[in-house]
Amino acid sequence: MFQDRMGLLSDPNRRRALTNLLTRLNTPICVLCYLAGVAWFMGLAFEPFTLRTYMSENAMGSTMVEERFPAGERALVTAREFGAHKRKSGAMPVDWLVKTMQSRGLEVYTQSFSRRLPFPDENKERYMVRGTNVYGILRAPRAPRTEALVLSAPCSPDNSNNQAVGLLLGLAQYFRSQIYWAKDIIFLVNEHDLIGMQAWLEAYHHTNITGMDWAPLHGRGGSIQAALSLELSSDVVTSLDLVLEGLNGQLPNLDLANLFYTFCQKQDILCTIQEKLQRSDWDSVSGYSQAVQTMALMVLKQASGRPWGDHGLFLRYHIESATIRGINSFRQYKTDTTTVGRLLEGMFRKLNNLLERLHQSYFFYLLPSLSRFVSIGYYMPAFGFLAVILLLRALDLWVQLGALPSVTEDGVGVTDQSSSPSLVSILTPVVISHLTGAALYTLPVLSQELAVQHFPVSETEAVVLTAIAIYTAGLALPHNTHRFMLAEGTEQGWRVLKLVAVLYLAVLLSCTALINFSLGFILALTLVPVAAFVTPHVPKVLSAVVMVLLAPGCTLLYCVFAFQELQEAPVSLIDGWMLFLSVISQGMLDHALYGSLVYPLLALFIYPCWLILWNILFWK
Amino acid sequence: GWKRGSSFLPGIDVTDTKLSTSAFLLLHQARAERFFRSDHTNNWAVLVCTSRFWFNYRHVANTLSVYRSVKRLGIPDSHIVLMLADDMACNHRNPKPATVFSHKNMELNVYGDDVEVDYRGYEVTVENFLRVLTGRLPPSTPRSKRLLSDDHSNILIYLTGHGGNGFLKFQDSEEISNVELADAFEQMWQKRRYNELLFIIDTCQGASMYERFYSPNLMALASSQVGEDSLSHQPDLAIGVHLMDRYTFYLLEFLEDIHPASQANMNDLFKVCPKSQCVSTPGHRTDLFQRDPGSVLITDFFGSVRKVEITMETINLTPHTETALAYVDQLPVAQIIHQKPKQKDWHPPDGFILGLWTLILLVFFRTYGIKHLKHIF
Numbered sequence: 001m002f003q004d005r006m007g008l009l010s011d012p013n014r015r016r017a018l019t020n021l022l023t024r025l026n027t028p029i030c031v032l033c034y035l036a037g038v039a040w041f042m043g044l045a046f047e048p049f050t051l052r053t054y055m056s057e058n059a060m061g062s063t064m065v066e067e068r069f070p071a072g073e074r075a076l077v078t079a080r081e082f083g084a085h086k087r088k089s090g091a092m093p094v095d096w097l098v099k100t101m102q103s104r105g106l107e108v109y110t111q112s113f114s115r116r117l118p119f120p121d122e123n124k125e126r127y128m129v130r131g132t133n134v135y136g137i138l139r140a141p142r143a144p145r146t147e148a149l150v151l152s153a154p155c156s157p158d159n160s161n162n163q164a165v166g167l168l169l170g171l172a173q174y175f176r177s178q179i180y181w182a183k184d185i186i187f188l189v190n191e192h193d194l195i196g197m198q199a200w201l202e203a204y205h206h207t208n209i210t211g212m213d214w215a216p217l218h219g220r221g222g223s224i225q226a227a228l229s230l231e232l233s234s235d236v237v238t239s240l241d242l243v244l245e246g247l248n249g250q251l252p253n254l255d256l257a258n259l260f261y262t263f264c265q266k267q268d269i270l271c272t273i274q275e276k277l278q279r280s281d282w283d284s285v286s287g288y289s290q291a292v293q294t295m296a297l298m299v300l301k302q303a304s305g306r307p308w309g310d311h312g313l314f315l316r317y318h319i320e321s322a323t324i325r326g327i328n329s330f331r332q333y334k335t336d337t338t339t340v341g342r343l344l345e346g347m348f349r350k351l352n353n354l355l356e357r358l359h360q361s362y363f364f365y366l367l368p369s370l371s372r373f374v375s376i377g378y379y380m381p382a383f384g385f386l387a388v389i390l391l392l393r394a395l396d397l398w399v400q401l402g403a404l405p406s407v408t409e410d411g412v413g414v415t416d417q418s419s420s421p422s423l424v425s426i427l428t429p430v431v432i433s434h435l436t437g438a439a440l441y442t443l444p445v446l447s448q449e450l451a452v453q454h455f456p457v458s459e460t461e462a463v464v465l466t467a468i469a470i471y472t473a474g475l476a477l478p479h480n481t482h483r484f485m486l487a488e489g490t491e492q493g494w495r496v497l498k499l500v501a502v503l504y505l506a507v508l509l510s511c512t513a514l515i516n517f518s519l520g521f522i523l524a525l526t527l528v529p530v531a532a533f534v535t536p537h538v539p540k541v542l543s544a545v546v547m548v549l550l551a552p553g554c555t556l557l558y559c560v561f562a563f564q565e566l567q568e569a570p571v572s573l574i575d576g577w578m579l580f581l582s583v584i585s586q587g588m589l590d591h592a593l594y595g596s597l598v599y600p601l602l603a604l605f606i607y608p609c610w611l612i613l614w615n616i617l618f619w620k
Numbered sequence: 621g622w623k624r625g626s627s628f629l630p631g632i633d634v635t636d637t638k639l640s641t642s643a644f645l646l647l648h649q650a651r652a653e654r655f656f657r658s659d660h661t662n663n664w665a666v667l668v669c670t671s672r673f674w675f676n677y678r679h680v681a682n683t684l685s686v687y688r689s690v691k692r693l694g695i696p697d698s699h700i701v702l703m704l705a706d707d708m709a710c711n712h713r714n715p716k717p718a719t720v721f722s723h724k725n726m727e728l729n730v731y732g733d734d735v736e737v738d739y740r741g742y743e744v745t746v747e748n749f750l751r752v753l754t755g756r757l758p759p760s761t762p763r764s765k766r767l768l769s770d771d772h773s774n775i776l777i778y779l780t781g782h783g784g785n786g787f788l789k790f791q792d793s794e795e796i797s798n799v800e801l802a803d804a805f806e807q808m809w810q811k812r813r814y815n816e817l818l819f820i821i822d823t824c825q826g827a828s829m830y831e832r833f834y835s836p837n838l839m840a841l842a843s844s845q846v847g848e849d850s851l852s853h854q855p856d857l858a859i860g861v862h863l864m865d866r867y868t869f870y871l872l873e874f875l876e877d878i879h880p881a882s883q884a885n886m887n888d889l890f891k892v893c894p895k896s897q898c899v900s901t902p903g904h905r906t907d908l909f910q911r912d913p914g915s916v917l918i919t920d921f922f923g924s925v926r927k928v929e930i931t932m933e934t935i936n937l938t939p940h941t942e943t944a945l946a947y948v949d950q951l952p953v954a955q956i957i958h959q960k961p962k963q964k965d966w967h968p969p970d971g972f973i974l975g976l977w978t979l980i981l982l983v984f985f986r987t988y989g990i991k992h993l994k995h996i997f
Contacts, residue, residue, distance in 0.1 A: 007987065058675060059673065059674070059675050061675055061861075064855050064856075064857055064860055064861070064862075065857060065860045066857035066858050066860075140712060141712075142710075142712045142717070143712040178715070179715060179717070180712070180713050180714065180715040180860075181712070182711075182712035182713045349860060352713060353674055353675065353713060353860065355673055355674070
């Protein structure tokens with residue numbers, strides 16, 4: 001009767017029943033949760049589960065503006081002039097740009113910057129970068145200079161993006177003659193795309209995050225409310241593509257995408273996202289797979305943590321920005337520059353009406369198409385299911401750890417071994433894994449000189465191959481760490497280590513998923529099964545192979561292949577491998593140049609976590 | 621009461637005339653009676669726009685169009701208190717500065733060139749509005765910001781902005797409730813600050829604002845019933861905003877046809893903007909008003925019409941003994957409090973609540989055993 005009155009959890013009989021249930025059902029529930037997480041993610045793209053996009057900001061309202069931009073042809077003439085001057089001078093034609101902007105009535109300023117990359121960038125073929133940004137400010141005729149909007153176009157070294165600069169200058173001339181601007185408009189032509197943009201933004205906001213060398217800005221508008229980056233390389237376009245993903249997977253406010261979409265519909269321009277057209281047959285297999293592909297591309301782009309357009313760097317300063325890219329493919333219906341100019345005019349007029357920064361709509365979302373979105377409340381459970389697996393495993397280990405001492409007490413004889421593992425035997429793998437991670441983070445760049453002297457490779461290849469070498473060397477660690485261990489590992493030892501590893505991974509993945517859901521989800525997809533099933537008692541060779549195949553490095557390789565497949569440009573194995581190497585080098589460069597956090601996260605935290613699990617597999 | 625007598629008509633010459641038949645006398649008597657249709661001697665207007673921000677352009681245009689009509693029909697600026705919460709004419713986003721249009725394609729500029737705004741920008745607050753109505757202003761307030769009405773004043777009060785069920789939003793930061801408004805009008809009545817008052821409101825769910833009135837001689841019109849939204853009208857692409865609200869747009873069209881000698885009465889005003897044009901259902905309230913709405917002229921409130929007739933004949937007027945149009949005493953307190961009984965609909969308990977309680981009870985009895993029920997009962 002006394003036990004009858006005890007609570008559910010403090011009664012040892014009932015507790016034992018609960019824990020038995022937990023232990024028995026643990027693996028089936030884990031498998032179920034994993035399948036549920038994957039199924040939930042796939043179901044996100046199914047149209048009835050998504051919501052139609054709508055304008056949330058009251059001040060922007062409907063597309064109720066009258067666009068009257070007339071000068072598309074003149075913009076193209078300007079573009080051709082710009083191209084000619086660019087070819088002649090070899091770099092950005094600074095003087096010509098300054099003169100042209102001044103003739104259009106803007107306040108023109110230039111900014112020079114220089115930067116030495118940590119190792120040469122083979123994709124863009126640059127190492128010592130020196131350049132100049134040119135920007136002109138259109139002052140609002142009657143408003144105080146407290147707020148600004150930015151329209152930017154990159155100055156590309158080859159013959160691309162001339163039309164973007166031409167259209168920018170044409171719009172500048174047209175905007176100058178209007179009196180309804182309540183914010184300053186800054187027309188920016190940046191050199192060396194992202195590096196120039198980073199220099200400009202750092203100087204504008206008086207910060208110096210990445211150690212770049214730039215001249216301070218002599219002219220400034222107010223605080224920037226929104227920015228649009230334009231990439232236009234042909235006289236006519238067949239569609240406009242919207243690029244949203246920015247640095248570290250940050251996305252602009254969904255209202256900016258909604259604004260673009262509504263104006264595209266008003267001007268009757270074909271608009272795409274991820275360069276994929278929206279289909280109306282959502283209930284057919286091909287329609288659903290198109291939506292899944294679009295969403296998967298967004299997930300992969302967001303997970304890479306790199307800015308996919310010049311707009312990506314604005315987001316760090318809480319400036320909503322997007323890149324509009326003109327695409328000229330084989331379609332019958334073509335849109336001319338005047339219509340694109342009118343679209344931009346309409347968007348800027350609506351942004352002009354803003355009273356506060358865009359904040360009414362979502363900041364965290366996934367887009368299976370431009371008119372449908374999935375908000376954070378709907379996609380987070382997919383990751384939640386995967387995180388629950390880790391927690392269930394941790395609970396199971398805790399129960400096992402609680403059960404073990406009683407087993408050894410009742411067991412054969414009294415053993416001399418202490419039942420609790422020593423702190424050293426737990427800390428050693430953890431510390432060594434993190435040291436390896438730190439080596440993976442710092443050594444490749446630092447040792448490139450050494451590697452170039454001894455091996456016939458270029459600096460970039462040296463860096464990447466050193467990284468891969470350190471990564472692979474980590475696989476040999478368990479055999480070596482045992483030399484440092486004072487005592488033999490016990491049954492309890494690996495359980496405690498696994499508990500620590502599983503909780504550590506859970507915290508890491510959850511924090512990553514909060515900031516960058518895509519990165520957290522992709523890492524969870526491969527790491528959670530590894531963390532769940534690895535024990536010293538599973539068949540060693542098979543599990544070793546599976547673990548290596550599910551390691552962060554291989555996850556990156558799969559992502560590269562998947563990305564190419566989804567973009568309908570599949571690559572062969574050799575090309576894929578070269579692409580993989582360039583992705584690694586780009587990741588390291590992004591971290592050094594713009595402060596992307598994917599490479600440090602993978603090197604310093606995810607990889608050591610995986611190494612700890614690898615250690616558990618080879619526990620003796 | 622009000623007096624009738626030959627001394628009240630200075631223009632009339634009490635002399636012997638040729639015609640002294642009773643028919644002639646009756647004719648003049650009828651004319652004189654028609655002359656004294658209402659007991660007001662001056663007109664005031666309080667016109668309030670409560671919203672700010674560029675996308676609320678239409679509320680300023682609403683107020684300015686009523687201002688224009690009222691001024692055209694004769695009420696001078698010294699008798700109009702105009703409160704505009706934001707400056708649309710000089711807003712940076714206005715492509716036509718110094719204008720506020722009420723018709724698209726810029727047909728009618730209601731800002732004009734002699735607008736006198738008394739309360740502007742952040743001065744339009746609930747406190748200032750109520751102080752203007754009740755007259756409790758600090759001594760330093762200039763005359764142009766006061767409502768200097770007396771017990772012979774007919775006051776027109778026009779409110780527009782964003783509202784809801786029982787409240788009107790001021791300046792995006794505060795609100796006035798229908799109870800406050802009714803109490804303010806009662807203060808005005810007790811201080812004899814008005815003869816008759818016409819209250820017009822153009823907001824969403826505007827009818828809720830006049831539900832609580834309890835003072836006599838109030839007539840109220842609203843653009844929509846409780847639960848309905850008042851819709852905007854006149855989208856203009858060049859300016860980029862909606863220019864007017866539907867109800868006030870059609871009200872302006874109606875008022876443009878009124879001239880100072882017009883005999884149109886309140887029944888015509890109630891017909892302005894039927895549901896087919898307004899989408900919402902305009903409402904009105906006349907139970908507190910003593911006169912028949914059919915006998916109330918539009919110009920009694922919207923204009924300042926002073927009728928003077930010169931005649932060569934003498935008219936003997938008999939003192940008016942009936943008290944048909946006498947002031948009525950205030951409604952008793954009990955009637956005021958229980959004027960609108962609150963209906964409490966009984967809802968059956970939600971399924972969720974029921975389920976939750978069942979779960980709690982089940983866990984309780986599962987843990988402690990059924991046999992403990994006997995301790996409870």
